[in-house]
Amino acid sequence: MTPTKSQTPSETAWWKSFYDDVAKVVLADQAPATIVRQVDTIVRLTGLSKGHRVIDQCCGLGQHACELASRGVDVVGVDQSADYIDHARQLAGHRNVAAEFVVADALEYQHPERVDAIYNWHSSFGYARHDAQNGRMLDAARHSLRHGGMMLLEFPNMLHLLANFQESIVSQHPDGVALTRTSRIAACTGTLHQVWEYRRNGQRVRRHESTLRIYLPDQLIKMFCDYGFDDVCALSPCGEPLTPAEPRCIIVGRNPSDG
Template sequence: MPQTQQQTAVETPWWKTFYDDVAMAVLADQDPDVIRDQADTITRLTGLSRGQSAMDQCCGLGQHACELASRGVEMIGVDQSALYIDHAKRLARQRDLEAEFVVADALAYQHAPPVDVVYNWHSSFGYSSDDAWNQQMLHAARQSLRAGGAMLLEFPNMLHLLANFQTSISSTHPGGVSLKRTSRISASTGTLHQAWKYRMDDRSVRTHESSLRIYLPDQLIQMFRDSGFVNVNAVSPCGGTLAADSPRCVIVGSNPSDA
């Protein structure tokens, strides 16, 4: 989840307060089998193997980073939330894994030495309506990659989202947390706005708001190319051909071998 560097005065950096302890309870409620399948996709699309290095650009609670570390990958996880980085470190200790976790601004963080793979998973991109601001994250990712290294960006397939738009979704999570998420689209800014209403078992309520720039797969491909990546393609979350009815997509690119 990225921080901010230079944000326009009219746009609030919602992510600074969004990722709190309640959101953490929801994010922690992920099927371990799904995490393993997604790690399989990352390794399959990039060729990442034991002994190589990878950076999770917005690692959140560290589930993907720890899964890859368990496979012998040298992992670096980056996130703007100290709370979430602490959780990721605890998860690594519980699993007796070697992994590095850093509290940093993903828009600017550049790892040294460069890594073999950078990935950005689960919609941790496009938080601003300013395209140039969002693209800083791709620039930073490329600067952290070795020559010939691979970059993955996992993002909603907006073709599917727009065709199957739901204004309200409800879910329940461990710890007595229920969530109602309401959504609307701003046609003037091309942005998905969402209100997240959490109700706890003590009947207290907490509400957060978020926004996500609506990028179609071809627009993401162009942003990758504008950042200097080559061999850019959009695939399905399992690594196959991307179809319009796929809920999510993965953009794959390479740092030029002569970079």
Template structure:
């Protein structure tokens, strides 16, 4: 699920970070988790099978393909051409009503408007430029029918900052062995961003490091950004069941209606 970072280095970081290995490490879901996520989306977006959905920053189509299997028609966009091609191949193999294109989510408008949409997995907020983030939300608004719901899934920065961890590690067993990911984090107080260095260690000892950043939008700032982009009745949730957002929730689910 990709977005852009700084204009000066956006191409370098996302093209270096997002490949097949990163998709396997971060974008794949266990069946139970994927079921919870798609249940959450259907509930938050108030849609039933048969509705058309827009997946902004779709990655390899993890949620989109699962929703298509549940009877939704899904159209996704992602900046990584490899990811869009992979998602299209899976949709064709399984004869699903899902299509994917490689394009810049800040400017991409699908050929038709949809009944609801979402931006999942911290695909929103990458980089430092608030104008880029506003443009992405405006593009999402234009992708939807008037009154359609749009959900943004983002870290609850109150929770993240209150329980800040400078180093996080993750191990995952893939076909070729165990991979290790080390994420080193710092707070950029001047720019209001979470700076991250991702070091990915392959089973054979190869390593690569990529620097990324995520804007530190507090929940009310995320709501204000959505309102500025043309969404109304924006609500903040801390759990898929509609629980209002509180400080102990790790994720923030912002849902608004396209005006």
């Protein structure tokens, strides 16, 4: 992220060390069937089909973008990490699909031509201290969408997280990588503070910290509305009505037909 009045240089630089080679192992450890199911949901909620154009905000390693491209959708993947964009391009070549990948800040990136849909997956939102800074991502998205185009934001369902809070979670991944994620809630600031400790073959190799705003579904809906989206709702990961039992949610909004 480019430093702004709302963010200090230290706040904008955290991702450069956070999304490194070890984190890439964890991000890559997603079952292909899971990616397919998630893309099925994206297609169902946006109405995307062959020939439509979509932006993948904060595309990471490009798994979702390449799956959509395999279905004939014109995909533009955007991410700040040049390393991840290189990986996404290699994945597209490996899968023999046509997809465009751009190194850019999703807070600012606007496509030169209006697109049919935009999606933001895997908690790539809410890392700034102030709502206005986080909202820039929604604003950039709306100004890239055609009239009537859809925006999807996939995010933790904080109703579930708060009711089922776990201070420590350990997960195992390929190449001998284990991730321990330790969390605490700062009630006064409404933020979730996390320490990510990566071990490889039992030896600690990385330690990162992150801070995520605790946005409840109704707060995300209001943010969408404040930035000009219509028909906003909160859904489950399968696209059904959201309940507190779901660990994650999808906020869906439409760019008004009258602009």
